[in-house]
Amino acid sequence: MHDYTKGAQEILQGYPRGRRELTGVIESLFSPAKTYRWFTEAGVPLKVEDDGRVFPKSNDAEDVVAALLKAAKDAGVQLSCGTKVMGVQQQQEEGNFRVVVRKGGEVQRMTAAAVIVATGSASCGRDWAQDMGHDIVDPVPSLFGFRLAPQSVLDGLAGVSLPDVELTLRDSVEASETGAKKKGKGKAGPAAKYARAAGVDPKAALCRRGPIMCTHSGITGPAALQLSAYTARALADFRYKGTVSANFAPPLRAAQVIEAFQAARSGPDRKKRVATGATQILTSHPATDDVGKREALSICGRVQEEWQLPKRLWLSICESVQLPDAASWADLSDAHIKGLAEALTQAELRFVNRSPHKEEFVTAGGISSKQIDFRASDPMKSLSSKLTPGLYFCGEVLDADGVTGGFNFQSAWSTGYAAGHAAANYVLTLEEQGAIG
Structure with missing residues (x-):
């Protein structure tokens, strides 16, 4: 319960x-x-x-x-333990049910x-x-993790726990097959339609926020399990292939992160190596300091009192934009800053199947x-x-x-x-x- x-x-x-x-x-x-x-x-x-x-x-x-x-x-x-129910039939004339069971090697019939x-x-x-x-x-299956395609930003991070991540499903057949963003406005995808039919806010169904765990095959944890639950029927339609956008620093958006990184490029931290981390940059700049004291919008509603960007994740993000290992904040080009901000707040995670682990599978x-x-x-x-x-x-x-x-x-x-x-x-x-x- x-x-x-x-x-x-x-x-x-x-x-x-x-x-x-x-x-x-x-x-x-x-x-x-x-x-x-x-x-x-x-x-x-x-x-x-x-x-x-x-x-x-x-x-x-x-x-x-x-x-x-x-x-x-x-x-x-x-x-009656060790008894298998073989069938239940309505007997309309008698107004009751016939229940056929097998116990041991004996088949029994009873009425109810x-x-x-x-x-x-x-x-x-x-x-x-x-x-x-x-x-x-x-x-169809529900409550499962995602098996990710190779070469995602989470490759090699098995065992890393991320306490607050926002996962958003790309809701279109086109996106599920190609990873492309859905074109056109006002056209609800399959997941949104299923959610609306069930009386659920489509935006809430397509975007779930909470902890995730990186595994050898992909991602699991509350946010991933919730996303698979709210979009279970659409994911089955997609044959469990598609794209999830991950924001590793919610509620920040790319524009806020870009502003903070641009300030770091010319500020007191400009000579520091970028690869050493971005936690202080993101928690001290006026545009982004909410990241350090926000309330998680997951179903559990826990408050993240002290936010930290895991070093292994940040190094992977730096590698994804081909940033030289020795680069300082002062060395960053506008393209580097934009790439880092987008990889941090809207990383594209291509999934190719459900997680191979059973987890909390329900139907x-x-x-x-x-x-x-x-x-x-x-x-x-x-x-x-x-x-x-x-x-x-x-x-x-x-x-x-x-x-x-x-x-x-x-x-x-x-x-x-x-x-x-x-x-x-x-x-x-x-x-x-x-x-x-």
């Missing part, structure tokens, strides 16, 4: 897809605050990290599992008045729903939200199928997913709670009506 002290509307900003649909469930039925209380009362003390993620104070996930198992046992839930599909990203849950007439939004896509009742006001309808009475969905099988930081866990807790209560109320109502024994 994510920081329970934040309001529901702030939490909902962490969902690139499903934000509108999850609003009632997270606001009214099982909010982060209620989730926090549930686990605390179940004997799992929690702690909130600086970036908003919530963990057991013990740092042991087994404590969470144990609390859930105990709660299930106390409620009289019967668990209600079924909750909570199969995560596994294809079986989508297959059962499709067999019962539901539409499926094709699943974007699932059961069409148009065919699921997300109303929080009806005690029997929340997370129910609009096509098949008694059928409920929760978790990652829904077409709703979040960014890294506990948002996908919160969706699972909230939708699981809502679906469980609604299904129980549905069955109890049938019993009261004498429809089932």
